[in-house]
Amino acid sequence: MYYSTRPTIYALSTHLARSAIGIIRISGSMSSHIYTKLTQSQPPKPRLATVKTLRSSKGKVLDEALVLYFKGPASYTGEDLLELHVHGGVAIIQAVLKAIKGLHDPSQGIHIRYAENGEFSQRAFINGRFDLTEIEGIREMIDAETETQRIAALSSLSGDTKQLFAGWRNHILNNVALLTTVIDFGEDHDIEEVNELFQTVNDNIIQLESQISQYLNKVRRSEVLLKGIKTILLGPPNAGKSSILNILANNESAIVSEIAGTTRDIIDVPIDIQGYKVVIGDTAGIRTTTKEDQIEIEGIKRAKLKSFASDLVIIVLPVNDDKMVDYNDLFEHISTLKLENKEILVILNKMDLIDVDKKSKQQLLDKFSKRLEIDQSKFHLISCINGSGMESLTNSMVHSFKTISLSESTDPIIVSSRIQDLLENDVLQGFQQFYHWKDQDDVVLACESLKQSIEGIGKITGEAVGVEEILGVVFSSFCIGK
Numbered sequence: 001m002y003y004s005t006r007p008t009i010y011a012l013s014t015h016l017a018r019s020a021i022g023i024i025r026i027s028g029s030m031s032s033h034i035y036t037k038l039t040q041s042q043p044p045k046p047r048l049a050t051v052k053t054l055r056s057s058k059g060k061v062l063d064e065a066l067v068l069y070f071k072g073p074a075s076y077t078g079e080d081l082l083e084l085h086v087h088g089g090v091a092i093i094q095a096v097l098k099a100i101k102g103l104h105d106p107s108q109g110i111h112i113r114y115a116e117n118g119e120f121s122q123r124a125f126i127n128g129r130f131d132l133t134e135i136e137g138i139r140e141m142i143d144a145e146t147e148t149q150r151i152a153a154l155s156s157l158s159g160d161t162k163q164l165f166a167g168w169r170n171h172i173l174n175n176v177a178l179l180t181t182v183i184d185f186g187e188d189h190d191i192e193e194v195n196e197l198f199q200t201v202n203d204n205i206i207q208l209e210s211q212i213s214q215y216l217n218k219v220r221r222s223e224v225l226l227k228g229i230k231t232i233l234l235g236p237p238n239a240g241k242s243s244i245l246n247i248l249a250n251n252e253s254a255i256v257s258e259i260a261g262t263t264r265d266i267i268d269v270p271i272d273i274q275g276y277k278v279v280i281g282d283t284a285g286i287r288t289t290t291k292e293d294q295i296e297i298e299g300i301k302r303a304k305l306k307s308f309a310s311d312l313v314i315i316v317l318p319v320n321d322d323k324m325v326d327y328n329d330l331f332e333h334i335s336t337l338k339l340e341n342k343e344i345l346v347i348l349n350k351m352d353l354i355d356v357d358k359k360s361k362q363q364l365l366d367k368f369s370k371r372l373e374i375d376q377s378k379f380h381l382i383s384c385i386n387g388s389g390m391e392s393l394t395n396s397m398v399h400s401f402k403t404i405s406l407s408e409s410t411d412p413i414i415v416s417s418r419i420q421d422l423l424e425n426d427v428l429q430g431f432q433q434f435y436h437w438k439d440q441d442d443v444v445l446a447c448e449s450l451k452q453s454i455e456g457i458g459k460i461t462g463e464a465v466g467v468e469e470i471l472g473v474v475f476s477s478f479c480i481g482k
C-alpha cells in the first residue's frame, strides 16, 4: 500500500499540437477519483476501452474521449492508471488538463500534480515492473530515428540485457560463494586445496572478464549507429560532391529533426540510408591553391581534419576534366590524408560526359586505381545527371556501414554510457582488484573485490542500495508523460 502515499501524477503523453488524438495519462491512487469526477460515473472494467463524455467541475462538456482504466498492479506503472484519449486539439487538451489540476485538494487528502520527466517510468521501476536496463531500453526505443537504432534498442527493451547481466551477476556470486567456503571453513582445507579453488575462481573471472570486454567492444562499435556514421565527400571543386549529396538525401529519407548548422565550408547533412543514420559532410573542394589564398588553405585544412575524424571517406573525381583538374596535385593532397585504416570509396563522376565502352572503362579504373593506390573494387562509375551507378554506390555504402558498425554478423546493441561506465569502472575494476589480491594470496580481500563487481551490476540494474542517486541520472533524460 505504500504507493498510495505518493501524489497522483498526470501528464500529456503526446505532443501539445493539433493532431488526431491526444493522450493524457494519470497514475496513482486518485486515478479512479479523477475518473469519477470527469465522467460522473464509476470506473469501468479495467483494460476495457470505453467512450465517455468528459465534463468540467461545473458540468460543462469538455470532450468525448476514449478512456482506459488499469487497476494496479496490472498497469504500466504498477499503480492505478487512467488513460484519456481525447481529440487532439490544443484547447481541448488544455481544458482537460485544467480540469484534472482543479481536482487537487490537499485538505481532502487528494494530492494531484503534473508529472516530471520520466516519472511514469520511474514509478514502474519503483514498483518493480522493470529494471533500469529495461527502462533505458524504453528511452532508447523512443529516441530511435532509424531502423538500425530501433533494433539496437530492442535487446534492452525486451529484457535480454537484463538477463545477460543477471547471468554475469550469478556467475560472480557463485565464485564468491566458492571463495567464502574457503574463508569460513579454511581450517578444514589444506593449502593445496585452497590454492586449487582460488585458481579455479581466478580462471572463471578471467573468462567472464573477456566476455564483458567483448560486450563492451560491441557496444562501442554499435554506438556509431546512434550518433550516425560520419561520412565525408572529398574531391576537387566541381567534381559533383553537392550533386551526389543531394541525390543521396533525396533518394533516402532526410532526418528532418536534425538539420545541421552550416559552417563556412563544411555542411553536415544527416540522412537515413537503408536504415543507417549517416551524417554526410560536404567539404570545400580540395584544390590547388596559391600560397596567398588563406581562406582556401583553411578550407582544405578543415576537409583534411574532417576526413581524419570520419568513418567513411568518399573521394569524388570528375572523369571529364583532365585539363581543369590538376590530378598530380590532387593525388598529392589525398596521399597526405592518412586513409590507410579507413573505409574508402572512390566515385568517378560525370560518366555521361564521356564516350566509354567496356575497354575504356577498364582503362579509367586502371589509371585511377593505380595512382590512388586504392583497390578497384572500391570504385564506382556514376552520373548525377542520368543516375547511372547510384544504386550500386548506395549498396557499397551500406556494406561499409556494416563493416564500420560490425552489424554484418550480429545485431547491434545500444546501452547507455551510464551502464558502460559502471561496467568499466565498477565491474571490471573489481576484477582487477581481485587479481591483485589473488597474487597476494589474500582470499578475504579477493572476495571483497568480487563483491564490488556484483554491486556494480546492481547499480546497473537498479538493485543496489543507495539507488536514489542513480535514478536522477536515468530519468532526467526522459520526456514528460513517459
Ligand SMILES: Nc1nc2c(c(=O)[nH]1)N(C=O)[C@@H](CNc1ccc(C(=O)N[C@@H](CCC(=O)O)C(=O)O)cc1)CN2
Pocket (backbone or CB within 6 Å): 023, 047, 070, 073, 074, 075, 076, 083
Ligand atoms: N495507450 C498506450 N499505448 C502504449 C503504451 C501505453 O502505456 N499506453 N505503452 C507504454 O509504454 C507502450 C506499450 N507498453 C505497455 C506495457 C505494459 C502495459 C501494461 O498495462 N501492463 C500491465 C497490463 C497487461 C495487460 O493488460 O495484459 C501488466 O503488465 O500488468 C501497457 C503498455 C506503447 N503503447
Ligand SMILES: Nc1nc2c(ncn2[C@@H]2O[C@H](COP(=O)(O)OP(=O)(O)OP(=O)(O)O)[C@@H](O)[C@H]2O)c(=O)[nH]1
Pocket (backbone or CB within 6 Å): 235, 236, 237, 238, 239, 240, 241, 242, 243, 244, 283, 284, 285, 349, 350, 351, 352, 353, 382, 383, 384, 385, 386
Ligand atoms: N554532366 C554532368 N554534370 C554534373 C554531374 N554531377 C555534377 N555535375 C555538374 O557539375 C557542376 C558542379 O557540381 P557540384 O555538385 O556543385 O560540385 P561540387 O563538387 O560540390 O563543387 P564545389 O562546391 O565547387 O566543391 C554542376 O554544374 C553540376 O550540375 C554529372 O554526373 N554529369
